[in-house]
Amino acid sequence: MHSSKWQARTSGRAVGEVYYPVGPVVGRCCRGVYRRTHDSRHVDRCLLQLIAISWMGTAAREELAVSPNNNVVCIYQKNGKEWDKTQELTEHSGRITGIDWAPESNRIVTCASDRNAYVWSLKDGVWKPTLVLVRINRAATCVKWSPLENKFALGSAARLISVCYFEKENDWWLSKHIKKAIRSTVLSLDWHPNNVLLAAGSSDLDCRVFSAYIKDIEDKPGPTAWGAKMPFGELLLEQRDCGGWVHSVSFSPSGEQLALVTHSSSLVVVDAAHGKEATPLTTDRLPLMSVLYVSPTEIVAAGHDCVPYQFSYQGPGRLSFVKKLDIPKQASKGSMSAMQHFRNLDKRATDDDMNDLNALHQNSITQLRVYSGERARIEKYSSVSLDGAMVVWEFKH
Amino acid sequence: MSKNTVSDRFRRVDVDEYDENKFVDEEDGGENQLGPDEAELARFSLCRTWDLEAVASRPVLHTFQRCLDDQWGRNLMEALQAVLKNPPINTKNQNVKERAEGLVLKVLSSFKSSDIEKGVQSLDKNGVDLLMKYIYKGFERPSENSSAVLLQWHEKALSAGGVGCIVRVLTARKTV
Numbered sequence: 001m002h003s004s005k006w007q008a009r010t011s012g013r014a015v016g017e018v019y020y021p022v023g024p025v026v027g028r029c030c031r032g033v034y035r036r037t038h039d040s041r042h043v044d045r046c047l048l049q050l051i052a053i054s055w056m057g058t059a060a061r062e063e064l065a066v067s068p069n070n071n072v073v074c075i076y077q078k079n080g081k082e083w084d085k086t087q088e089l090t091e092h093s094g095r096i097t098g099i100d101w102a103p104e105s106n107r108i109v110t111c112a113s114d115r116n117a118y119v120w121s122l123k124d125g126v127w128k129p130t131l132v133l134v135r136i137n138r139a140a141t142c143v144k145w146s147p148l149e150n151k152f153a154l155g156s157a158a159r160l161i162s163v164c165y166f167e168k169e170n171d172w173w174l175s176k177h178i179k180k181a182i183r184s185t186v187l188s189l190d191w192h193p194n195n196v197l198l199a200a201g202s203s204d205l206d207c208r209v210f211s212a213y214i215k216d217i218e219d220k221p222g223p224t225a226w227g228a229k230m231p232f233g234e235l236l237l238e239q240r241d242c243g244g245w246v247h248s249v250s251f252s253p254s255g256e257q258l259a260l261v262t263h264s265s266s267l268v269v270v271d272a273a274h275g276k277e278a279t280p281l282t283t284d285r286l287p288l289m290s291v292l293y294v295s296p297t298e299i300v301a302a303g304h305d306c307v308p309y310q311f312s313y314q315g316p317g318r319l320s321f322v323k324k325l326d327i328p329k330q331a332s333k334g335s336m337s338a339m340q341h342f343r344n345l346d347k348r349a350t351d352d353d354m355n356d357l358n359a360l361h362q363n364s365i366t367q368l369r370v371y372s373g374e375r376a377r378i379e380k381y382s383s384v385s386l387d388g389a390m391v392v393w394e395f396k397h
Numbered sequence: 398m399s400k401n402t403v404s405d406r407f408r409r410v411d412v413d414e415y416d417e418n419k420f421v422d423e424e425d426g427g428e429n430q431l432g433p434d435e436a437e438l439a440r441f442s443l444c445r446t447w448d449l450e451a452v453a454s455r456p457v458l459h460t461f462q463r464c465l466d467d468q469w470g471r472n473l474m475e476a477l478q479a480v481l482k483n484p485p486i487n488t489k490n491q492n493v494k495e496r497a498e499g500l501v502l503k504v505l506s507s508f509k510s511s512d513i514e515k516g517v518q519s520l521d522k523n524g525v526d527l528l529m530k531y532i533y534k535g536f537e538r539p540s541e542n543s544s545a546v547l548l549q550w551h552e553k554a555l556s557a558g559g560v561g562c563i564v565r566v567l568t569a570r571k572t573v
Contacts, residue, residue, distance in 0.1 A: 204420065240423070241570075243568060244568040264564060264568040265560075265561035265564045282522060282561060282565065284560065284562060285561050
């Protein structure tokens, strides 16, 4: 994608604003819409995958870091109703797999399949990279800043988590490894609000909570519901055999509950306040890929069904599906000729004239991120999907 | 050239077996799992159906047969519950798994088409998931009429369990 502008496309629905890269529709491939702008090179891939996205929102400006499934991170700035591309960060040589933007300290960390991670800082209006010594021998898969932004965790396919912090004496980023019990690629990470505990979902079908306490940069944490003794690398929870790959994990605002989604189409909530009891909920839909706690009891999750869903957790054994958060288009049934009717029946065994899904996104949603609001009461969140679109949703509490 | 460059036996070595980082599934104790109990199923006298057919030609036995059908219908629901108990999920013994599959197939084939929906409704969520696992196992080895029967069951189980149910069949590491 090489367009320099993103245009907002209002779809007439109050729920979400959709942003597509601007340009005329050149062709329609089977899975998505492929757009090419007038001034750009021809893009071979017709599937635009926005894999990583991160927000930086202040009252003054809203910026966004996004990577269109290649080794480049594009920084966009909101300009009224449109987004302007301001910069491209091109230090990585492999596909970018994770981006996180720390709003307070204004730093971006990126990780890629080239086994590297860079921390970017803004100097004179230009983003400059600093290499992080993560010491992994496989691709990095996900990265997250801690709540206080003094360290970040990086999950990798080397079956370990790298917790990286800045060492002032030598002016470089160091890392410490958590390897205990992890038997396969780490797919997702989330930090506990106390800045010490880290939840990791991995492809060995397990979800774990580790302590990432770094003696050099922080004070000893107080005891939490997950455990009292928290030396670095301590395993505080091991949720075995969740049924499938654990695609995403999310702590609740208080940190007492942990929600995770797996590839076996289920959502599990582990409650530390009630003896780490796990409450699973198997859904009858396609697997979910991303989960986000929007309030102390409400959870939003989205995945291969292309729409976000709302779930509610009230206590052990009380996890339930609330509703679908996408409002379907009012089907404008135009008059269809008899020829079209029978052609549809012949080709597709149905006489619907629907060429696309009845949803804002036309392909699987890969990530949900907080857009605005506090941790305990999220007002807006964004979703990106494999169709190359980003939608900002408003959550009504 | 020395002799051992001619041999290519080394190509048949499975190097993944020697990889020390190889992922191995956890082995749960599956030795005690025996699958559904045949003796219990005999209670529902599924084999008696053949006797009935021989006798049913006599008109005086028609009302008798209708009573038995009702009884049979109710019995089949219980038979379904019984056969889905104790699934041989963790065991590595293939004979146990095959026997279980055979029993389940027998019960599923004995249902009347109109009763299939009721049968599926009588199961809870886990039961529907387990039923779907058996259905797909049955698809793997199709016999005379099994596919048609299984497809009917599949349709009803899908409307009860949704696509999530099928996803769970695909992602389950330990299955029937």
